[in-house]
Every structure is written in structure tokens, then in C-alpha cells.
Amino acid sequence: MAKKVQDTALLDPAVMRPALLAALHKLDPRALVSNPVMFVTEVVAALTTLLFLRNLALGSGAAFLVAQIAAWLWFTVYFANFAEAMAEGRGKARADSLRSTQSETPAKKLASPDTRDVETVSSRSLRTGDIVLVEAGDIVPADGEAIDGVASVDESAITGESAPVIREAGGDRSSVTGGTRVVSDWLKVRVTAKPGESFLDRMIALVEGAKRQKTPNEIALNILLVGMTIIFLLVVVTLEPFVAYSGAFVPVAYLIALLVTLIPTTIGGLLSAIGVAGMDRLVKANVVAKSGRAVEAAGDVDTLLLDKTGTITFGARMADGFYPLPGVREPDLTEASLYASLSDETPEGRSVVELARKLLPRGVEQRASVKQAVAFSAQTRMSGVDLVDGTELRKGATDAVLAWCETGSSKTLTDIVERIAKSGGTPLLVARDRRPLGVIHLKDIVKPGIRERFAELRRMGVRTVMITGDNPLTAAAIAAEAGVDDFLAEATPENKLELIRKEQAEGKLVAMCGDGSNDAPALAQADVGVAMNTGTPAAKEAGNLIDLDSDPTKLIEIVMVGKQLLISRGSLTTFSIANDVAKYFAILPALFVTAYPGLGALNVMGLSSPGSAILSAVIFNALVIIALIPLALKGVKYTPASAAKLLRHNLLIYGLGGLVVPFIGIKAIDLVVSALALA
Numbered sequence: 157m158a159k160k161v162q163d164t165a166l167l168d169p170a171v172m173r174p175a176l177l178a179a180l181h182k183l184d185p186r187a188l189v190s191n192p193v194m195f196v197t198e199v200v201a202a203l204t205t206l207l208f209l210r211n212l213a214l215g216s217g218a219a220f221l222v223a224q225i226a227a228w229l230w231f232t233v234y235f236a237n238f239a240e241a242m243a244e245g246r247g248k249a250r251a252d253s254l255r256s257t258q259s260e261t262p263a264k265k266l267a268s269p270d271t272r273d274v275e276t277v278s279s280r281s282l283r284t285g286d287i288v289l290v291e292a293g294d295i296v297p298a299d300g301e302a303i304d305g306v307a308s309v310d311e312s313a314i315t316g317e318s319a320p321v322i323r324e325a326g327g328d329r330s331s332v333t334g335g336t337r338v339v340s341d342w343l344k345v346r347v348t349a350k351p352g353e354s355f356l357d358r359m360i361a362l363v364e365g366a367k368r369q370k371t372p373n374e375i376a377l378n379i380l381l382v383g384m385t386i387i388f389l390l391v392v393v394t395l396e397p398f399v400a401y402s403g404a405f406v407p408v409a410y411l412i413a414l415l416v417t418l419i420p421t422t423i424g425g426l427l428s429a430i431g432v433a434g435m436d437r438l439v440k441a442n443v444v445a446k447s448g449r450a451v452e453a454a455g456d457v458d459t460l461l462l463d464k465t466g467t468i469t470f471g472a473r474m475a476d477g478f479y480p481l482p483g484v485r486e487p488d489l490t491e492a493s494l495y496a497s498l499s500d501e502t503p504e505g506r507s508v509v510e511l512a513r514k515l516l517p518r519g520v521e522q523r524a525s526v527k528q529a530v531a532f533s534a535q536t537r538m539s540g541v542d543l544v545d546g547t548e549l550r551k552g553a554t555d556a557v558l559a560w561c562e563t564g565s566s567k568t569l570t571d572i573v574e575r576i577a578k579s580g581g582t583p584l585l586v587a588r589d590r591r592p593l594g595v596i597h598l599k600d601i602v603k604p605g606i607r608e609r610f611a612e613l614r615r616m617g618v619r620t621v622m623i624t625g626d627n628p629l630t631a632a633a634i635a636a637e638a639g640v641d642d643f644l645a646e647a648t649p650e651n652k653l654e655l656i657r658k659e660q661a662e663g664k665l666v667a668m669c670g671d672g673s674n675d676a677p678a679l680a681q682a683d684v685g686v687a688m689n690t691g692t693p694a695a696k697e698a699g700n701l702i703d704l705d706s707d708p709t710k711l712i713e714i715v716m717v718g719k720q721l722l723i724s725r726g727s728l729t730t731f732s733i734a735n736d737v738a739k740y741f742a743i744l745p746a747l748f749v750t751a752y753p754g755l756g757a758l759n760v761m762g763l764s765s766p767g768s769a770i771l772s773a774v775i776f777n778a779l780v781i782i783a784l785i786p787l788a789l790k791g792v793k794y795t796p797a798s799a800a801k802l803l804r805h806n807l808l809i810y811g812l813g814g815l816v817v818p819f820i821g822i823k824a825i826d827l828v829v830s831a832l833a834l835a
């Protein structure tokens with residue numbers, strides 16, 4: 157299902173062709189009014205067109221020049237629309253390819269829950285409430301709930317975990333996901349989501365959501381752009397009396413065209429495309445955002461909370477050895493550990509069973525009949541079984557099991573536990589009938605390369621905090637090895653929530669990821685909450701981003717995407733504003749040199765005529781938008797660095813560049829325009 161989505165080429169014709177048309181539709185002033193800078197440009201383009209028609213009617217010689225100016229002004233609006241349409245088209249293409257990964261499969265539909273007479277239909281024809289039979293080798297045709305049977309199911313298509321999981325009727329392992337494969341046995345499944353309404357479908361609808369809400373940052377920037385537009389409007393309006401007073405003649409068409417070259421058209425035209433492209437980069441990483449705001453917040457994150465197990469270390473902690481306490485035989489501890497784990501479906505539990513079976517003679521577990529299983533929970537930090545013969549077995553975090561035994565630790569126990577913990581392993585204390593027997597060593601392995609990623613985050617000024625239910629010694633060992641900035645040990649979901657609130661109270665933006673129902677409050681509280689796709693519905697409801705790969709390290713990538721979005725917008729804004737300021741000095745002298753010969757000294761560019769100056773400036777203004785479309789879609793190159801360093805770098809490249817480029821560009825265009833005698 158949620159396989160990596162293919163990337164579309166930057167200027168993929170399949171995206172470009174519809175975008176060329178969509179850009180025309182976007183010329184509708186009712187749509188354009190939400191982008192004030194481009195709306196003003198369109199009004200100016202329309203006025204210039206009217207002036208051209210008047211010139212034509214009067215037989216004025218300037219008609220050809222005014223026509224050219226009008227055409228370039230229309231191009232300006234059109235290409236800004238085109239940039240936005242391209243960004244939207246790429247997002248849509250991505251959603252389509254996401255959808256195509258959900259393939260159609262045959263389904264064995266049952267007339268009633270009690271029969272086994274099947275009718276083979278397409279998965280697409282299934283409706284909520286339908287009952288289907290899935291047997292070994294079948295693909296589960298839709299999201300649903302097991303109502304009969306037990307089966308092992310390979311869910312690697314959505315979870316990436318290769319070990320099959322047990323799904324059975326009743327209880328909390330009854331939910332099955334469309335697209336997963338039954339490995340053994342059979343299930344009768346009641347369909348809970350009809351095709352087109354599965355979780356992934358709803359996510360796709362969000363990606364496509366054409367009515368994208370502006371983020372608060374975008375709104376603030378828009379206000380700034382409107383402010384600049386008003387200032388330049390005043391500048392141009394007040395120029396008119398000067399021109400009239402001096403008795404010189406500068407056509408009205410020139411003056412209003414001048415307005416477009418001075419207002420921030422570049423960023424005004426590309427702003428929306430930059431935002432859409434940011435969302436699209438996330439989808440490319442197989443992450444779906446519920447709002448653009450979450451993506452921006454990710455770029456501003458100060459503190460990143462990461463779980464230890466599965467994020468910093470490999471998900472499956474493997475049992476590595478059994479260490480009995482004095483007076484306990486090792487096979488006895490091993491057997492007790494095996495029994496205590498028989499009903500434990502966690503990776504830790506499975507690995508204890510596996511290791512114990514390897515060490516013990518065959519057939520041992522047949523002597524045990526389980527009366528009641530005690531499942532692991534993050535609150536109790538313990539799991540086990542009660543046997544029919546009255547034996548109670550538990551294993552779990554040392555302090556939790558000691559509390560269950562109502563005893564304190566002994567010197568030998570403390571030694572064993574500390575040795576394991578200091579090596580970064582998780583010690584699990586095993587007890588029978590409230591008497592400690594010994595310790596299981598769960599090996600925890602730090603993922604390779606994670607240290608470098610934390611170093612990158614530190615360079616960006618993001619503080620990383622590792623959270624674990626493990627003891628402080630193990631936590632410290634792993635924290636040091638992974639290179640996180642801080643850690644919280646023996647954490648419960650409540651502690652997590654507290655920590656988030658504390659950070660936020662200090663004015664920090666917090667990001668975290670989670671999957672369980674008990675993560676939901678923390679996910680909702682965090683500024684950026686990434687829910688795993690395999691997580692509970694509550695977690696997915698609470699998060700503002702959802703990772704379809706259910707990869708907790710994705711949080712790091714999400715922060716990078718957010719930063720790149722903010723930096724792309726900042727860089728292009730700097731460039732755009734520097735450009736407009738430069739144009740003021742580049743064209744005003746040329747435009748007024750005939751009226752005020754004194755300005756000749758300022759006409760450093762030596763533009764050939766006022767007409768050529770204004771036409772060249774308008775052409776340059778349109779071409780800059782086209783030239784920057786790829787940058788807006790792809791995002792500016794981004795290497796992790798502190799905000800101050802990035803700001804300096806950007807001011808240098810985009811600020812200085814923005815000041816210089818118009819002088820060169822307008823001069824070059826002026827040479828062409830005058831050579832071709834266009835003005």
C-alpha cells in the first residue's frame with residue numbers, strides 16, 4: 157500500500173500540459189483577488205490593454221509599444237498562475253500514484269457469517285458490513301474486523317515489519333487492514349470501510365485538497381506585500397504631478413507599468429507555489445500533513461522528542477541471555493521466562509520465547525497451561541501470565557517487578573542490572589509467585605547513522621530529547637551512544653505530556669511522534685505531532701502529520717522539509733524585495749531623463765530611451781518569475797546550519813544578488829529591444 161511514491165520530473169509534460177490550461181482559468185479576477193499583488197498586476201494589465209485600444213483608435217504611434225507592455229504584463233500574471241498550477245499538479249500526480257498502490261483484488265464474499273460458500277467478487281464492489289473469507293495466501297480485500305477464526309497475517313506492506321502478526325476474532329487484535337496478506341489459517345472479516353473510504357483514501361483526499369488554507373506565516377507575509385504595493389502605488393501616483401509640472405511627457409501607460417515593476421511581483425507570484433511544493437515534498441517522503449501550518453511549525457521546531465526503542469535503537473529488542481540470582485538454577489529461570497512470555501506478543505516477548513526454546517529441551521511449554529495472560533503496558537511496564545496451577549509469573553522493568561514482589565533489591569541483583577544497563581541493554585526482572593528469580597538481558601542496538609542526524613539537528617539549533625520507559629542507566633548509556641542532548645527515563649505517557657507542556661511553557665515549539673492511544677494526548681499537545689499509520693485511530697486523529705511508512709525517524713526528515721520551506725520562502729522574498737528596490741534606481745532615471753536632464757548622471761545604465769527602459773523592465777519582471785519557478789518548486793538548496801548563519805548567507809546570495817541582477821538583466825534586454833527597434 158504505502159510504498160515509496162515515485163517522484164515526478166520537475167517539468168514533467170503530464171503535469172505541465174494541464175497546468176498551462178489551469179493557469180488560464182486562474183486569470184479569473186474572483187480567484188486572483190486572494191493574491192493582492194497579482195490582482196493589482198492584472199488590473200494594471202487590463203488598464204494598459206485599454207490604453208492600447210485607445211491609442212489604436214487615435215492612431216497614436218505609441219500603440220505598438222503599449223501593446224507590448226500590455227502583453228508582458230499579462231504574461232507576468234499568467235506565469236505566476238502557472239507556477240501555482242504546476243505545484244498543485246505535482247501534488248495531484250503524487251496523490252494519484254499513492255492511490256494506484258492500492259490495487260484491486262478478488263474477494264471471497266460470504267452470504268452470511270455462518271456459511272463457507274463463497275462468491276468471488278472484486279474488492280471494489282465491497283460495501284460496509286459485507287463479510288468476506290480470507291485464507292492462507294489471500295490478500296485482505298478491505299479494512300475490516302475479524303469476526304471468526306485466527307490467522308497469522310503479513311502486514312509488512314503497511315508496517316514494514318517482516319514478522320507476521322496474529323489476528324483473531326474478539327479482543328484488540330481483531331482489526332485487519334486492506335492490502336495485507338494472510339500467511340496461515342483463515343479469518344471471516346466484516347468490512348468496516350468501503351473502497352474509497354479507507355484511511356489511506358481519506359489521506360489522499362487531504363493531499364489533493366485544492367482549497368488549501370493560507371498559513372499564518374503566509375498571511376503575515378501577504379500583509380507585508382500589500383503594504384509594499386500601497387507604498388509604490390503612492391510613489392507612482394505622486395510622480396504624475398511632477399511630470400506634468402515639468403511639462404515633460406511620460407505616457408500614463410509607462411507610469412502604471414512602472415508600478416508593476418516596483419511592487420513585489422516575484423514573491424507575490426511564487427508564494428503559493430512555494431507553500432504547495434512544501435506539502436508535496438512531504439508527501440514524497442510518504443508523510444501526509446493535515447494542514448500547511450504543521451509543515452511550517454516543523455521548520456520552526458526547537459525541541460524534538462524521540463522514543464528510544466524503535467526510533468533511536470532498532471525496534472526489536474532481542475533477548476540475549478538469562479542471569480539467575482543466587483540459589484536459582486539457570487534452566488529454571490529460562491523456563492520461567494518462557495512461561496512469562498508465552499502470551500506476550502511484543503517483539504521483546506517473542507524474542508524471549510525464541511531464545512528460551514533454543515536453550516531448553518523440546519516440549520517444556522506443554523507443561524504450562526495459561527489461565528490468564530497479563531499483557532504488557534507502558535504504565536505497568538510489566539507482563540506475564542497466571543497459570544492454571546496457581547503459579548504467577550511476571551517479567552518487566554526492575555522497579556516495577558520489585559514493587560509487585562513487595563521486596564527490595566539485593567546486592568547481586570543490583571550488580572547484574574547495572575552491568576546490563578551500563579552496556580545500553582534493557583534488564584527485565586523475572587519473578588515467580590512474587591519472588592525474584594533472575595534477569596533477562598534484552599540487547600538494544602543504536603541505529604547506525606543516527607548520531608550524524610542528531611549532529612545535523614544540533615547545527616540547526618534543534619534540541620533532541622530521548623524518552624524511554626527504560627531505567628536511567630540504560631537510558632544514559634544509549635543517550636551517550638546516540639548523541640542526543642537530553643533524556644527522560646522511566647517515562648510514562650503522562651510524563652511525556654508533562655515534558656511537552658514544560659517545554660512549551662518556555663516558549664518552545666515541540667515535535668514528537670507516537671502510535672498508541674496513550675500517545676494521543678501528547679500528540680495533540682505537541683506543535684508537530686507525527687502519528688504512525690499503523691497506530692491507533694485515536695493517535696491518527698490527534699496528530700497533525702501522518703507517516704504512511706510508520707517510521708519514527710521520519711520526524712527528522714519532516715523537520716528538514718519544514719526548514720527548507722521556510723528558507724525557500726525567506727530567500728525568494730529577500731530576492732524579490734531587493735530586486736524591486738534596485739529597479740527603482742535602474743529605471744526611474746532613464747524614464748525621466750528627458751524631463752529632468754539632470755538625472756542623466758544617475759542614468760548609469762545608459763538605457764536607450766524611456767520607452768525602451770519601461771519595456772525592458774516589464775519584460776525582466778516577467779522573466780524573473782519564470783526563471784524562479786523551478787527554484788520555487790524544488791526549494792532552495794539547504795544545508796543544516798544555525799538560523800543566524802543561514803540568514804547571513806541568504807542576505808549575501810539572495811539580497812545582494814537581488815540588487816545586482818536587475819541592472820544586468822534590464823540592460824541586456826534594453827540592448828535587444830533597441831537592436832530590434834521594438835521601442
Ligand SMILES: Nc1ncnc2c1ncn2[C@@H]1O[C@H](COP(=O)(O)OP(=O)(O)OP(=O)(O)O)[C@@H](O)[C@H]1O
Pocket residue numbers: 463464465466500502504505532533534537538539551552553554582583584623624625626627
Ligand atoms: N514485553 C515486555 N514485557 C515486560 N516488560 C517489558 C516489555 N517490554 C518492555 N518492558 C519493560 O518496560 C519498560 C518500558 O517499556 P516501554 O516500551 O514503555 O519503553 P521503552 O521500550 O524502553 O522505550 P520506548 O518509549 O522508546 O518504547 C522497558 O524498559 C522494560 O523494562
Ligand SMILES: [K+]
Pocket residue numbers: 416417418419420421422736777
Ligand atoms: K516587481
Ligand SMILES: [Mg+2]
Pocket residue numbers: 465
Ligand atoms: Mg517500547
